[in-house]
Amino acid sequence: MDPRSRRAEIGYSLAAEAWGQGYMNEALTALLDRGFSEFALNRVEADVDPRNTASIKCLARLGFALEGLLRQRWIVGGEVSDSAIYGLLRDEWVARRSASNPEPSAR
Ligand SMILES: CC(C)(COP(=O)(O)OP(=O)(O)OC[C@H]1O[C@@H](n2cnc3c(N)ncnc32)[C@H](O)[C@@H]1OP(=O)(O)O)[C@@H](O)C(=O)NCCC(=O)NCCS
8 A cells, every 4th residue: 555645456366265245345345445535545456467367357346447567567476478458446436335225316
């Protein structure tokens, strides 16, 4: 987290037997709600291996946008990989949440 820029980076991992059941979507929704309200974040970002389809789907489902590709950014155990940078802005999250949870209409 960089408090002066009101920015945070997320990372996440689930045990394989828990994949495909929506748990990470639920957990990240709660985390983002808290981050953008209690911690007043303006931006949340994620650095993902572009081959990691499950993680990219997870971010896309939450409204993250692909912002760029950093080539050969990591070398882990001799394997070179790129970073796809995904970002979500506070205004985008607020609009998305109010669209999915509209205020009850006044009677
Ligand atoms: C990335 C990771 C957390 C994604 O997990 P996931 O289970 O695919 O993510 P979600 O919790 O968002 O679940 C989405 C899936 O659950 C399904 N789902 C959503 N709600 C559901 C529910 N109530 N009941 C059953 N299934 C549900 C969705 O349809 C979706 O399936 P699909 O991908 O076939 O469309 C997981 O693959 C992981 O831990 N990987 C290893 C670590 C890693 O790569 N971390 C990211 C590094 S950048």
